[in-house]
Amino acid sequence: MNKFSYDIYSYGFALLLKRAVGSEDLSVLHEELETFNVDTDQSSKYHKIFYSLSENHQFFLNFKRFVKDEIRPLFDEDIIFQRKPTFRLHFKGNLAVGAFHRDRDYNHSMHEVNFFVPLTEAFDSNTVWVESEEGKEDFSPMEASYGEFYMWDGANLSHGNKKNTTGSTRVSFDFRVLPKSKYTTSDKKSVTQGVPFEIGKYYEEL
Ligand SMILES: [Fe+2]
Numbered sequence: 612m613n614k615f616s617y618d619i620y621s622y623g624f625a626l627l628l629k630r631a632v633g634s635e636d637l638s639v640l641h642e643e644l645e646t647f648n649v650d651t652d653q654s655s656k657y658h659k660i661f662y663s664l665s666e667n668h669q670f671f672l673n674f675k676r677f678v679k680d681e682i683r684p685l686f687d688e689d690i691i692f693q694r695k696p697t698f699r700l701h702f703k704g705n706l707a708v709g710a711f712h713r714d715r716d717y718n719h720s721m722h723e724v725n726f727f728v729p730l731t732e733a734f735d736s737n738t739v740w741v742e743s744e745e746g747k748e749d750f751s752p753m754e755a756s757y758g759e760f761y762m763w764d765g766a767n768l769s770h771g772n773k774k775n776t777t778g779s780t781r782v783s784f785d786f787r788v789l790p791k792s793k794y795t796t797s798d799k800k801s802v803t804q805g806v807p808f809e810i811g812k813y814y815e816e817l
Contacts (some may be wrong), residue, residue, distance in 0.1 A: 711771035725765035
């Protein structure tokens, strides 16, 4: 996995989400939840706010510019990308800890490349843990600050979350990119949203 940095002021991702949820500090969002249990910590009111943002929200316009200006240059061919990034809130003291997995086990192409973009400090047990080589299971945390992102192989490397004992909620978004030459039409769908892995549905062209 490789870590890169970018200019936070060009995109304002954290600021736009702070405005959307009405919070000054994304790392303390757990304090504002009225209910907090194993069923709701992956579908909180904040998840609902993020997923209700319209496609024309400034966040998504800036996201597309981010893909074009920061991500496309990392490839030596045309790419397609996950048109709606996935929001993650890894609450302090979270109860729902996802099983470790490889994304290819969930219908994803083994050729996809993952990008992890934290909007708060991502460290220790509040971030994603990933093995260094397929099958090694030597998990280590993807630690990064706001303004940094990881390019990594979530399709083929086992990864997952732990119980967050840091005292700080991690807010991030992530998305997948596919080199255009690896794109084939298929009837496979994403497991979580049931969206077909096709251009115009799960993916978008630059
Ligand atoms: Fe995953």
